[in-house]
Amino acid sequence: MIDTLEMFKIFNRYRGNSIVLSGRGGRHWQSVSEQPDLDIALGDPAMGGHSSFALGLALSRPNEKVIQFDSEGDVLMGLGALPTIADKMPNNFYHFMLDNEVYGTTGGQPVPNAQNISYDVIAKGAGYPNTYAFDNIEDFASSIEEILSLEGPVFIALKIIPEVTNVPIGQRVKWQNRTRDQIISDFKNRIGVNN
Amino acid sequence: MSTQKAELSPELIINEFKNQGVTHIVWLPDSETNFLYLLMEQEPSLTLIPVSREGHAFSTAAGLSTGGAKPVILIQNTGLLESGDSLRGWCMGMNIPVVLMVGYRGYTRHGRNADTAATYTEPFLNAFNVKYYLVENNDDAERISWAFEDAEKLQNPVAVLIGDEFHGFN
Numbered sequence A: 001m002i003d004t005l006e007m008f009k010i011f012n013r014y015r016g017n018s019i020v021l022s023g024r025g026g027r028h029w030q031s032v033s034e035q036p037d038l039d040i041a042l043g044d045p046a047m048g049g050h051s052s053f054a055l056g057l058a059l060s061r062p063n064e065k066v067i068q069f070d071s072e073g074d075v076l077m078g079l080g081a082l083p084t085i086a087d088k089m090p091n092n093f094y095h096f097m098l099d100n101e102v103y104g105t106t107g108g109q110p111v112p113n114a115q116n117i118s119y120d121v122i123a124k125g126a127g128y129p130n131t132y133a134f135d136n137i138e139d140f141a142s143s144i145e146e147i148l149s150l151e152g153p154v155f156i157a158l159k160i161i162p163e164v165t166n167v168p169i170g171q172r173v174k175w176q177n178r179t180r181d182q183i184i185s186d187f188k189n190r191i192g193v194n195n
Numbered sequence B: 001m002s003t004q005k006a007e008l009s010p011e012l013i014i015n016e017f018k019n020q021g022v023t024h025i026v027w028l029p030d031s032e033t034n035f036l037y038l039l040m041e042q043e044p045s046l047t048l049i050p051v052s053r054e055g056h057a058f059s060t061a062a063g064l065s066t067g068g069a070k071p072v073i074l075i076q077n078t079g080l081l082e083s084g085d086s087l088r089g090w091c092m093g094m095n096i097p098v099v100l101m102v103g104y105r106g107y108t109r110h111g112r113n114a115d116t117a118a119t120y121t122e123p124f125l126n127a128f129n130v131k132y133y134l135v136e137n138n139d140d141a142e143r144i145s146w147a148f149e150d151a152e153k154l155q156n157p158v159a160v161l162i163g164d165e166f167h168g169f170n
Helices: A004-012 A023-032 A050-060 A072-077 A081-088 A119-126 A137-149 A180-191 B010-019 B034-042 B054-066 B077-082 B084-092 B116-127 B142-154
Strands: A019-021 A066-071 A093-099 A130-134 A154-159 B024-027 B047-050 B071-076 B099-103 B132-135 B158-162
Touching: A004 A023, A004 A137, A019 A050, A023 A066, A023 A093, A050 A066, A050 A072, A050 A081, A050 A093, A050 B024, A050 B047, A050 B054, A066 A072, A072 A093, A081 A119, A081 B047, A081 B054, A093 A119, A119 A130, A119 A154, A130 A137, A137 A154, A180 B054, B010 B034, B010 B142, B024 B054, B054 B071, B054 B077, B054 B084, B071 B077, B077 B084, B077 B099, B077 B116, B099 B142, B116 B158, B132 B142, B142 B158
Parallel strands: A019 A066, A066 A093, A093 A154, A130 A154, B024 B047, B024 B071, B071 B099, B099 B158, B132 B158
Antiparallel strands: none
């Protein structure tokens, strides 16, 4: 199992000027990222759509790398997005998926068939030309530079240590230091979009 | 039974897309807008993004818009009904000014719908407070322009319901 914070620290060495969608790892990425105006931490607008959002972003910004840290619960809820991504074949899209085998924000209930799914195989079957699966930080660390040098779309499944939140929503400590509107506004200013 | 003549020109819709600066069509095929497909495919200024479930159209469009592109969503009303949470979260919640072209399955203009999909379409849009226009023929085409204007003004999705006039199923 991989520690999410440690994984992000290693990834950050190779981030460059990529656009990063930090997904469920947002809390950790916020403490690591040195370019917050290129980070899009959306929270959860609606589950099942994160990879489609990332696809749209990648297609609209073809000259920039778009790196998404998806979650297995969201991928399962929107599996049909994978063939669309493979159909459009965005060569600037890197689709990481954090798999902790549970619904971490709702108390740690297992996702369906959690320990027996090969997400990299599903992505490969959907048409991603390059897919990877890692369950330890050492292999991830030795592969990340090569992965980011490939043409996308690339799918990378990561087995991560669960961090379960099991307190009522109203009692949770808020880690975000910007609202979603502010994040999008900062991002658009950085890339020069004024729609 | 006589076959109804196509009264809404697909060329007119494509031209409207071009005039509005549309860059991407995020779509899932439906009977009502099938006639647009070949023209869309041949139009170099438009990139088609096929989705396999309509809810993905809303998140994809949100990503496109955030990156500076101008998408249109082209789906059937059945898929719209399925997509409530995506419409809410990805487009309304993120203030995405996108036009939804929605095939109005079951709509007959005669008061009795041929399908419950039509029965629930306008109540659905009203429940979400999404503005919409009905377009049945070329005389209504101006409403498509209005939809684009409203979407920009409201920074919100606006729907265009495509009345079933292309092939006369009803």
